[in-house]
Amino acid sequence: MDAPSSKDLPNDLIHRLERRAERERNARIAAEKLLEQKSRELYLANQQLKSLAAGLEERVEERTRELVDAREQAVKLAERDYLTGLANRTCFVRLLCEAIDRWHDGNSKFALLLIDLDRFKEINDTVGHDAGDAFLQHAAAHIKKSVRGHDVVARLGGDEFAVICNYVESARDVECVAERIMGEFEKPLHYRNRILSASCSIGFAVFPDDAGNVTDLQRFADIALYRSKAGGRAAFTAFSPTMNEEVRRRQTLEHALRTAVRDGSIEPWYQPIMEVLTGAPVAAEVLARWRLPDGSVLQPASFMNVLEECGLMRDLFRGILRTSCTTACPWIEQGRIEYLSVNVSPSQFKIGSLVQDVESILAETGFPYRALQLEITEDALLSDLKTIGTLLEDLTTRGVRIALDDFGSGYSSIGYLRHLPIHAIKLDRSLTCDVVSDSRARAIVSAINEIAKALGVGLLAEGVETEAQALMLGRAGCSYLQGFLFGRPAAAAEFERRISVSSARAAQWG
Numbered sequence: 047m048d049a050p051s052s053k054d055l056p057n058d059l060i061h062r063l064e065r066r067a068e069r070e071r072n073a074r075i076a077a078e079k080l081l082e083q084k085s086r087e088l089y090l091a092n093q094q095l096k097s098l099a100a101g102l103e104e105r106v107e108e109r110t111r112e113l114v115d116a117r118e119q120a121v122k123l124a125e126r127d128y129l130t131g132l133a134n135r136t137c138f139v140r141l142l143c144e145a146i147d148r149w150h151d152g153n154s155k156f157a158l159l160l161i162d163l164d165r166f167k168e169i170n171d172t173v174g175h176d177a178g179d180a181f182l183q184h185a186a187a188h189i190k191k192s193v194r195g196h197d198v199v200a201r202l203g204g205d206e207f208a209v210i211c212n213y214v215e216s217a218r219d220v221e222c223v224a225e226r227i228m229g230e231f232e233k234p235l236h237y238r239n240r241i242l243s244a245s246c247s248i249g250f251a252v253f254p255d256d257a258g259n260v261t262d263l264q265r266f267a268d269i270a271l272y273r274s275k276a277g278g279r280a281a282f283t284a285f286s287p288t289m290n291e292e293v294r295r296r297q298t299l300e301h302a303l304r305t306a307v308r309d310g311s312i313e314p315w316y317q318p319i320m321e322v323l324t325g326a327p328v329a330a331e332v333l334a335r336w337r338l339p340d341g342s343v344l345q346p347a348s349f350m351n352v353l354e355e356c357g358l359m360r361d362l363f364r365g366i367l368r369t370s371c372t373t374a375c376p377w378i379e380q381g382r383i384e385y386l387s388v389n390v391s392p393s394q395f396k397i398g399s400l401v402q403d404v405e406s407i408l409a410e411t412g413f414p415y416r417a418l419q420l421e422i423t424e425d426a427l428l429s430d431l432k433t434i435g436t437l438l439e440d441l442t443t444r445g446v447r448i449a450l451d452d453f454g455s456g457y458s459s460i461g462y463l464r465h466l467p468i469h470a471i472k473l474d475r476s477l478t479c480d481v482v483s484d485s486r487a488r489a490i491v492s493a494i495n496e497i498a499k500a501l502g503v504g505l506l507a508e509g510v511e512t513e514a515q516a517l518m519l520g521r522a523g524c525s526y527l528q529g530f531l532f533g534r535p536a537a538a539a540e541f542e543r544r545i546s547v548s549s550a551r552a553a554q555w556g
């Protein structure tokens with residue numbers, strides 16, 4: 047039987063089938079459209095994601111780069127000196143260790159130069175810190191200009207610089223660098239209408255010839271630098287082993303001095319000051335003597351400068367003043383002498399503790415202010431005259447006497463007589479020494495006597511050793527004499543014995 051054709055189908059069925067086919071076609075077209083739209087959306091979303099991912103990756107890379115840069119910058123800053131841009135101490139120590147490693151790897155020796163500006167503090171103090179900073183930059187440029195390409199320059203702090211001179215064949219190589227640096231420092235800096243200049247001192251040591259490790263190398267270069275400074279500055283010095291020996295001796299001396307100041311083995315000795323009118327001792331100058339464990343006694347000349355450099359003068363002054371005031375209290379009370387004359391070092395004025403120290407020790411010992419004379423030298427007055435004047439006024443209003451020591455050996459002592467509350471002038475021993483043989487010295491003593499009389503100030507001559515000197519000085523107007531003729535400095539017990547038998551001398555000099 048044949049399949050029925052559409053002609054055989056009823057019309058309404060044909061219509062239904064056609065509508066159904068139409069619906070299915072429309073549905074397919076709509077589905078295809080939707081699929082196409084969704085595909086496009088997916089594609090776009092994908093594209094967006096891709097570009098987002100790329101951007102993110104780029105950003106991460108950028109941030110990583112920034113972090114690396116910042117870290118490098120931080121490392122650089124941590125190793126740079128902010129003012130001069132040179133390597134700082136941290137960097138310098140690292141480079142020094144690297145130089146030693148290189149030597150161990152078979153490279154040639156190297157030298158360490160330490161450079162210190164001479165009297166740089168004066169620029170800071172007189173022109174100001176801005177000028178000081180400008181000068182440090184100027185100095186850094188000088189040093190950089192003077193070194194060779196493979197050398198390293200560092201600022202260690204303040205006005206201290208260092209150079210690591212790499213690949214050194216002989217000391218001469220280093221000397222050439224040092225000479226160039228010193229030559230550069232001869233060029234001044236023009237700063238705001240002022241001309242600033244400072245020389246520099248250099249010390250150097252060579253690795254491994256002089257030292258076998260970083261610590262010794264730095265120490266030895268420093269010792270050589272100290273030698274340049276001590277020799278009058280503006281010089282360079284190569285380290286030599288004898289210097290080390292000297293430093294060791296000096297350290298032993300410093301240590302012994304610290305102990306001596308602490309335990310009182312630097313003790314006060316007393317030298318009589320005679321009154322010409324009565325021929326009797328009227329006072330005693332207190333002089334420091336160091337009694338060593340073997341019983342021998344050292345004069346101040348052999349240790350005073352070391353004490354000064356170690357900053358021990360204040361401690362010594364306090365110790366000497368305390369002991370001498372305690373010892374001399376009965377001498378004053380019994381009228382055997384009228385006062386003690388104690389030397390004050392220039393550094394004590396810089397510390398500014400003099401009034402406080404005198405006050406506390408006099409309170410502690412019960413020693414009267416009126417029985418104390420302080421001897422000051424011109425050196426002490428070179429700094430700030432106004433401040434020192436106020437300080438001395440403070441002491442003199444309490445009754446302390448002030449004597450101007452070593453008068454006639456300096457330059458401007460007469461000016462001090464005008465501005466400071468001085469009670470006595472102590473003529474320098476050089477005048478005493480020549481007063482018999484030199485009429486000019488005699489004329490100067492007479493002239494000083496006129497000034498002293500006019501100002502109402504006592505005149506004392508130190509270093510009197512002969513009767514002829516004593517007579518001449520007495521005639522020239524000195525009211526007080528001191529020197530070996532009347533007695534050498536003696537320990538307390540011996541001095542006490544002498545002042546108790548001094549009436550015999552009084553008869554002789556009265």
Ligand SMILES: [Mg+2]
Nearest residue numbers: 331389421451
């Ligand atoms: Mg003196």
